[in-house]
Amino acid sequence: MKDRKIFLYIPLVIVLFIIPFGGEYVTYLTGLALVFGIAALSLNVLLGYTGLLSFGHALFFGCGAYSAGLLIKHFNITSLEILLPVSIAASVGLAVLVGLICVRHTRIYFTMLTIAISQLFYALTHKLRPITGGDDGIRIYSVHIFGHEVASITEFYYYILATFFVSLFCLRIILRSPFGLTLQAIRDSELRARFAGVSIMTYRLAAFTTSGLFAGIAGAMYALFLGQISPDDVLSVMRSGEFVAMTLLGGYTSFIGPIVGSFLFTYLKAIISSAALYWYLVFGILIVSIVIFVPTGLMGEIEKRWRIG
C-alpha cells in the first residue's frame, strides 16, 4: 500500500517539472503556489501536528522576505547562496524569541499572542521607513547564484521547485521522526505526554522554531521570485490568515493537505480575480463551507474515503 502511494505522486512531480512550457503566467502562478505551499506546510507543523493555531505566521514569512530584502537594499548582496542562509538564520532566531513567549500558552491565547506579536513587527516595518522603505517596501532588481545572474522567471522557478522538494523531504522526515510523533502525542494529550516524561515546552518551542524556519525559507524565495515586497504583502494579518485558509482548504490532518490547499488557493484566486468576480466573497463562502461541511479539508476527506493516508 505504502509503496503504491509513491507512484501516485510521480505524474504530479513530472507536471511540476514541465510547468514552464505552459507559459510565463502559469510558471509564475505555480511558483507562488509552491512558495505558499512551503509556508502552509510550516504552519501545519504547528496546527496539524502540535495543535496550536498561529494567526501570525506571516511574521516568519515576512522575516525571511525582509532579511533577503534588507541585505540587498543596504549591503547590495544579491547571491542566493548568502541570502537564503541569512534568512533562515534570522527566522530561526526570531522564532526562538517569539516562541519563548508564545508556547507557554495554548488554544485561543496562543492565537491571540501570535497576532499581537506579528502586528507589532508589521507596524514597525511600516513605520521605520529609512530602514525598511515603509509601505513602499523594497524592490529587488537582480538575483545571483554562484556568480551567475538569474535570467528569467523560469530559471528561478526551478530553484523554487528544488527548495520545495528539499523542504518537503525534510519536513516529512522531521514529522515522521520520534520528535514528530512526540508532538502529536502532546497534541492529543498534554497530560499523558507529561506523565511519560516529555518536556512539553521544549517540544513546543522546537515545533515553533521548525515552523518559523520553513516559513522563513518560503518568505525569502517569495521575495526573490516576485522582486517586490511590502509589509502589507508579506507581514500583514491578512497574509497570516491566507496561510491558515490554505491549510484548512487542503486539510490540516494530512501531510500534503497544505500544499493541495496552496495550489487550490493560488489558482482559484487568479482565475476568479481575472474573471472580475468577487474573489473575497467566493473565498469567504469557501472557508465557511469547508468549516461546516468538510472540517478536515479536501485531502482529509479524500484520505478518509480512499484510505491512502
Added chain:
Amino acid sequence: MIPQIINGLIFASILFLVATGLTIIWGILRVVNFAHGSFYLMGVFIAYSITRFSTEPALHLAAPFIAGAIAGIVGIAFERGLLKNVYGRGELFELLLTYGMIFVFMDVFRIIWGSMPISDPTITFKLGIISLGWAVVPLYNIYLIVIAAILAALLWFLLIRTKVGMIIRATSFDPEVTSAFGVNVNWVYALTFFLGCFLAGFAGGLMLPITGAWIGLDVDMLILALVVLVVGGMGSIKGALVASLLIGLVRSFGISMFPAIELAIVYLIMVIVLIVKPSGLFGGVEVEG
C-alpha cells in the same frame, strides 16, 4: 492637551463599545468573533444609507441606534444560521468560521456601498461647537462620549441588576446547569449575539460623522478590539473599559507625540501585558501551561 484627551476619549468610547460586544460574546459562547469588525463597518455603512434620506438632525442622531439594531439582527441570523452548526467542534472551527465571514461581508459591502470611502459630517456642523476652557471642540464629540458612557452604564445595569442579565451570567458560568433550570440556552446565545453586534453596529454608526468608513476598516477595528480584549482580560467588561481607556489615550497622545510609531506602541503594550499577566489585566485563570 484637551483635544488629545477628547480624541483619546472618543477613540476609547468606540473601542469600548466594540470590545465589550466581543468580550460578551466570548464570555457566553466561548467564540472570538473575528467578524466583529465587519459588524462595526456595517454600522457605519447603514447609518450612511439612513442619513441619505434627510439632513434632519434627529434622523442623524437616531441613525446609530437603527444601524445597531440592524447589525444585531444580522448577528442573530449569522449565529443561528451558520455558527451554531460548529458548536462543540472546538474553538478552532468557530474562529475560522467567523474569519471566513470577514471576507463574505467585505464583498457584500462592496456590492451594496461600493469601494469608495464614505463619510457624512452633517450632524457635526448642525450641533456646532462648544468651548471647554482653553479649547473649542465639536459638541458632537462630547455627545459621542456621553452616549457611550450611558450605554456602558445601561449595559452594566442589564447584566447585573436584571433577570435577563442574571440568566446571561448564569449561562456564561455553566450552560448545562442553566439549561437544567429550564432556561433556553439557544435563546441566550442569540440574545448575546444580538447585544454584541448591536454594540459594534452602534459604535460604527456613531463614527460616521468623524471617520466615516472604507473597506479595510473592518480588519483595522477588529485588530484593535482584539488588543483591548486581551489587554483587559477576555470576558471581563471592566477589563474592556480600562483597556479601552488605556489604548485610546495612548494612541491619541502617541499620534501627537510619536506620530510614526503610535500603533507599534499600542501593540507593544499588548505584548508586554501578555508576557507579564497572560490572562490580561482583569482576566480569570483561563491560561494553561
